[in-house]
Amino acid sequence: MGLPSNFRYEFIGKVLITPDQIEKRVTELGKEITEDYQNSDRLMLIGLLRGSVMFVTDLMRRIHRPLTMDFMSVSSYAGSETSGFVRIDHDHKASIAGWDVILVDDIVDSGHTIYTVRKLLLDRSPRSLKICALLDKPVRHKRSIQIDYCGFSIPDEFVVGYGLDIDEKGRNLPYIAAVDLEKYKLEPK
Ligand code: IMP
Ligand code: MG
Numbered sequence: 187m188g189l190p191s192n193f194r195y196e197f198i199g200k201v202l203i204t205p206d207q208i209e210k211r212v213t214e215l216g217k218e219i220t221e222d223y224q225n226s227d228r229l230m231l232i233g234l235l236r237g238s239v240m241f242v243t244d245l246m247r248r249i250h251r252p253l254t255m256d257f258m259s260v261s262s263y264a265g266s267e268t269s270g271f272v273r274i275d276h277d278h279k280a281s282i283a284g285w286d287v288i289l290v291d292d293i294v295d296s297g298h299t300i301y302t303v304r305k306l307l308l309d310r311s312p313r314s315l316k317i318c319a320l321l322d323k324p325v326r327h328k329r330s331i332q333i334d335y336c337g338f339s340i341p342d343e344f345v346v347g348y349g350l351d352i353d354e355k356g357r358n359l360p361y362i363a364a365v366d367l368e369k370y371k372l373e374p375k
Pocket of ligand 1: 237262291292293294295296297298299300343344345346350351352
């Protein structure tokens with residue numbers, strides 16, 4: 187996708203995943219989920235705000251099964267890499283009891299977020315619960331996490347675009363790119 191040349195964030199480094207690659211992979215994931223849930227009439231996607239918003243809305247259009255969707259918003263406290271404390275800012279609205287739930291997030295880094303939210307949702311008696319993440323940084327995991335549907339494994343880089351941000355910037359980029367952290371430090375905040 188061509189972007190106007192005057193639209194750029196100075197801190198963007200290498201593009202790791204192009205819009206075409208994202209589109210292709212999201213279509214594959216949608217197909218896989220469609221097949222896996224052929225016998226389910228109670229499929230619910232729960233997206234974690236705000237990073238998963240582009241992913242979940244693209245993904246749901248490629249799942250050819252009846253489904254409902256909901257959102258949760260969570261935040262990790264600074265220093266969460268060690269403490270792993272995750273706060274629920276906004277809970278999902280609909281009951282998930284008896285539903286086949288897929289929890290959708292943008293990226294698994296330490297794994298604390300998915301670990302914590304998964305545990306919370308399991309206490310609410312879904313019929314099944316699977317994890318779908320667009321990106322995974324396996325070398326960063328601090329928790330053992332099973333990702334049932336994973337878009338891409340990426341190296342240990344801080345990335346933005348397609349919903350992911352750095353200090354709320356970069357979410358609207360149509361690709362996923364590494365942040366040049368040296369340049370980012372020089373950006374006016
Ligand atoms: P975890 O709890 O450490 O797995 O972190 C998950 C959350 O941290 C993700 O849902 C993102 O919001 C954020 N995060 C982790 N790595 C990145 C990144 O490279 N870019 C943007 N956000 C990230
Ligand atoms: Mg997130």
